[in-house]
Amino acid sequence: MEQKIRVLVAKPGLDGHxxxxxxxxxxxMDAGMEVIYTGIxxxxxxxxxxxxxxxVDVVALSCLSGAHNTLFPRVVDLLRQKGANxxxxxxxxxxxxxxxxFLKEHGISEVFGPGTPLATIVEYIKTHVTREA
Amino acid sequence: MDVTQGVLxxxxxxxxxxxxxxxxxxxxGAELIRCVYGSTGRAYIVGLTGSPGAGxxxxxxxxxxxxxxxxxxVGILAVDPSSPFSxxxxxxxxxxxxxxALARNVYIRSMGTRGAxxxxxxxxxxxxxxxxxxxxxxxxxxxxxAGQSEVDVHDVAYTTVVxxxxxxxxxxxxxxxxxxEIGDLFVINKADREGADRAATQIESILQLSMAxxxxxxxxxxSAEQNTGVDRVxxxxxxxxxxxxxxxxxxxxxxxxxxxxxxEILKARLVDMTKTQLDRPAVQAExxxxxxxxxxxxxxxxxxxxxxxxxx
Numbered sequence: 181m182e183q184k185i186r187v188l189v190a191k192p193g194l195d196g197h198x199x200x201x202x203x204x205x206x207x208x209m210d211a212g213m214e215v216i217y218t219g220i221x222x223x224x225x226x227x228x229x230x231x232x233x234x235x236v237d238v239v240a241l242s243c244l245s246g247a248h249n250t251l252f253p254r255v256v257d258l259l260r261q262k263g264a265n266x267x268x269x270x271x272x273x274x275x276x277x278x279x280x281x282f283l284k285e286h287g288i289s290e291v292f293g294p295g296t297p298l299a300t301i302v303e304y305i306k307t308h309v310t311r312e313a
Numbered sequence: 314m315d316v317t318q319g320v321l322x323x324x325x326x327x328x329x330x331x332x333x334x335x336x337x338x339x340x341x342g343a344e345l346i347r348c349v350y351g352s353t354g355r356a357y358i359v360g361l362t363g364s365p366g367a368g369x370x371x372x373x374x375x376x377x378x379x380x381x382x383x384x385x386x387v388g389i390l391a392v393d394p395s396s397p398f399s400x401x402x403x404x405x406x407x408x409x410x411x412x413x414a415l416a417r418n419v420y421i422r423s424m425g426t427r428g429a430x431x432x433x434x435x436x437x438x439x440x441x442x443x444x445x446x447x448x449x450x451x452x453x454x455x456x457x458x459a460g461q462s463e464v465d466v467h468d469v470a471y472t473t474v475v476x477x478x479x480x481x482x483x484x485x486x487x488x489x490x491x492x493x494e495i496g497d498l499f500v501i502n503k504a505d506r507e508g509a510d511r512a513a514t515q516i517e518s519i520l521q522l523s524m525a526x527x528x529x530x531x532x533x534x535x536s537a538e539q540n541t542g543v544d545r546v547x548x549x550x551x552x553x554x555x556x557x558x559x560x561x562x563x564x565x566x567x568x569x570x571x572x573x574x575x576x577e578i579l580k581a582r583l584v585d586m587t588k589t590q591l592d593r594p595a596v597q598a599e600x601x602x603x604x605x606x607x608x609x610x611x612x613x614x615x616x617x618x619x620x621x622x623x624x625x
Contacts, residue, residue: 182337182338182427183337183339184337184400184401184425184427186333205403206403208401209396209399209401209402209403210396210399210401211399211401212399212400212401213401214395214401214402214404214423214425215401215402215403215404216404216405216407216423217403217404217405217407217408218407218408218411219407219408219411222411225415226411226414226415229325229414229415230407230414230421232325232326232329233325233329233414233420233421233422234329234421234422234423235326235329235330235332235333262325262326263314263326264326
């Protein structure tokens with residue numbers, strides 16, 4: 181049996197800056213994960229539906245527009261409505277530190293700001309994916 | 314969540330989980346296939362292949378959009394290459410399918426090749442069965458960007474569409490064996506670009522050299538991006554389907570596919586079994602003999618094969 185970690189790298193909202201998301205996608209691939217990328221300017225509804233269709237273990241949200249407090253919890257809510265409670269939802273982008281507790285209260289398991297080493301994020305995923313086999 | 318019942322009821326989350334199981338070689342996947350196989354055989358399976366950048370994903374999205382608009386349920390399996398080094402993959406076909414991705418009645422699943430070299434993933438055919446059991450009327454299987462010999466899709470689909478773009482080689486390329494032989498229809502995509510007419514003429518003239526009788530593959534000019542000619546592709550697929558039904562070929566294909574379903578499972582088991590044998594500490598000494606040229610790979614393979622059989 182060969183299990184692969186599947187990650188959805190998603191860009192919710194109206195910002196078009198996906199350099200960071202692409203760098204992450206590449207790092208996840210190099211770490212042996214299967215990465216599905218949504219492309220830019222997706223709605224939380226689209227992201228949640230894709231996450232379910234693709235049966236991913238991780239949803240990595242990237243947002244540089246400042247709307248993370250609205251968009252990230254919305255993705256988590258929609259996933260729960262669809263019965264996908266076992267996915268790890270992480271956030272990244274330009275996110276002020278004071279917003280992090282709020283996001284964590286709303287189901288975002290961890291937030292990674294600019295400058296986080298890629299290895300830290302990869303390691304976090306590998307140790308936190310808890311999906312029953 | 315009972316995944317088997319969910320699949321039969323067409324539940325997205327159950328379908329997605331079931332495909333993960335068969336993809337991972339999880340024993341629950343095998344159990345599920347046992348339970349739902351009786352409900353398969355109803356979907357019509359179309360394969361789409363062609364070189365990287367020919368526009369397969371865009372065309373698949375357009376076809377799915379049209380079929381869904383007619384009230385059909387459409388499942389898409391889109392395969393992209395896995396890294397031979399890390400085993401990871403970037404599965405990017407979806408980016409070009411976003412317009413249709415959330416349409417009612419459309420399900421899209423991205424798959425990495427996971428080491429397979431025929432243009433698909435080894436379990437793609439089993440994923441097709443799951444979608445079939447889930448009640449999809451049409452299943453569209455998109456291969457990796459295919460060169461000349463990635464022809465596995467022909468073993469999965471009833472109708473194979475070869476997608477090409479203008480300016481990708483002369484008529485000698487088109488005469489070669491492999492991908493040119495598996496097309497039941499040919500799509501010259503990006504037909505709004507220069508060279509489309511010439512490409513179509515070249516393909517047609519090569520196809521005329523074929524000795525095959527019965528079905529003559531049409532060559533269609535399409536622009537998937539501008540959404541022109543896509544309805545003609547569906548018409549041609551429907552015509553090919555009627556041809557297969559009327560000529561009795563579809564039944565022949567179904568026998569062939571059942572055989573291949575079994576073969577694929579057998580192959581996976583044999584590979585697992587022999588790999589386990591090969592990794593045994595006791596075999597390492599024998600392997601070193603091969604390295605030092607005191608033995609040869611055939612001799613070792615023979616002895617491993619015999620031991621594997623004896624064990625089972």
